[in-house]
Amino acid sequence: xxxxxxxxxASPLDPGSTGRLVHETPADTGVFDADTVARARALIAxxxxxxxxxxxxxxxxxxxxxxxxxxGIAFCAGQLDLSLAEVSAVATFYTMYKRRPCGExxxxxxxxxxxxxxxxxxxxxxxxxxxxxxxxxxxxxxxSGEPGAPGSITLEHAECLAACDLGPVLQVNYEFYxxxxxxxxxxxxxxxxxxxxxxxxxGAPLTDFRQAELQxxxxxxxxxxxxxGPSAAPETVRGAAIAADRGWTxxxxxxxxxxxxxPEKK
Numbered sequence: 026x027x028x029x030x031x032x033x034x035a036s037p038l039d040p041g042s043t044g045r046l047v048h049e050t051p052a053d054t055g056v057f058d059a060d061t062v063a064r065a066r067a068l069i070a071x072x073x074x075x076x077x078x079x080x081x082x083x084x085x086x087x088x089x090x091x092x093x094x095x096x097g098i099a100f101c102a103g104q105l106d107l108s109l110a111e112v113s114a115v116a117t118f119y120t121m122y123k124r125r126p127c128g129e130x131x132x133x134x135x136x137x138x139x140x141x142x143x144x145x146x147x148x149x150x151x152x153x154x155x156x157x158x159x160x161x162x163x164x165x166x167x168x169s170g171e172p173g174a175p176g177s178i179t180l181e182h183a184e185c186l187a188a189c190d191l192g193p194v195l196q197v198n199y200e201f202y203x204x205x206x207x208x209x210x211x212x213x214x215x216x217x218x219x220x221x222x223x224x225x226x227x228g229a230p231l232t233d234f235r236q237a238e239l240q241x242x243x244x245x246x247x248x249x250x251x252x253x254g255p256s257a258a259p260e261t262v263r264g265a266a267i268a269a270d271r272g273w274t275x276x277x278x279x280x281x282x283x284x285x286x287x288p289e290k291k
Contacts, residue, residue, distance in 0.1 A: 052099035061089055064244060065104045071243075075105050079115055081242045083122050088239035091173050092123040120181075121241075128168045128177030130217050131234045133196040134210070137185040144206060145193040149182050151207040152214055156180055169218075176218040179234075190260045191226070198237040200225035203258060229254040 057065075064085055068078040079101060086097035093116045102112045116122045123131075134149040135141075153162035156169035156178055163169055163180050170177030188194045191203035195210060202213060203226040216223050222231040229251035232240075236248075245251065268274070 052096045054096050054100040057100050084238045085242040088235045092126045126172035127234050128172055128179040129233050130197050131179045133181050133183040135186045135194050136182040139189045140192040143193045147207050148210045151211055198234050200228045202226055227255045
């Protein structure tokens with residue numbers, strides 16, 4: 026039975042993947058070895074309802090393949106007793122789940138309002154130009170180099186990265202590099218392409234995309250110290266430090282506060 030044209034038109038996947046999804050055709054999940062299965066079972070054990078483990082499990086499959094493949098969707102569905110459609114609906118909703126193989130490093134440039142005004146758009150344009158080929162700038166979520174190979178870079182423009190006090194910012198594998206300029210960002214990306222791993226402004230030492238995905242799934246074997254990395258910059262806590270130095274405190278909440286009357290429903 027063929028897949029209806031309206032289904033193909035509405036799907037974010039390629040026609041072949043859409044057809045497999047619609048018809049529940051089994052995919053080969055052999056790429057996920059016994060260790061991955063054991064980790065999946067450990068994730069399921071953390072939740073009263075097994076389906077609650079889907080989000081970290083999608084990060085787990087990305088740690089194996091560098092993206093969420095159709096096989097990854099089938100693996101999650103089989104482990105959680107969900108349909109392929111249920112898993113695919115989640116995998117295609119959140120932008121952190123990639124539907125194409127990522128490079129060794131994922132570079133996310135904030136182009137939301139404040140970072141854009143401070144230079145984020147210029148940073149993104151500079152990196153697109155540097156990473157492009159044959160006169161064509163690299164596109165959103167496209168990869169320079171062979172995906173997964175050393176020095177390969179996947180570039181994306183990102184919505185707010187919650188570091189407006191340090192903008193413009195970018196992330197490499199979700200680690201922060203603050204107060205960027207086009208020149209600094211270009212130097213950083215060239216270092217990544219050369220196999221170097223410059224230390225983030227704050228947070229854990231830089232690793233690669235797949236290792237970061239394993240940590241997002243909740244597994245830190247051999248990297249437990251990453252949790253000790255500083256997460257706040259001096260600029261972020263400056264207001265709190267000034268308040269502490271000057272003895273400023275917020276007004277206490279009254280024991281019986283008076284709230285305005287609710288408007289009458291009509």
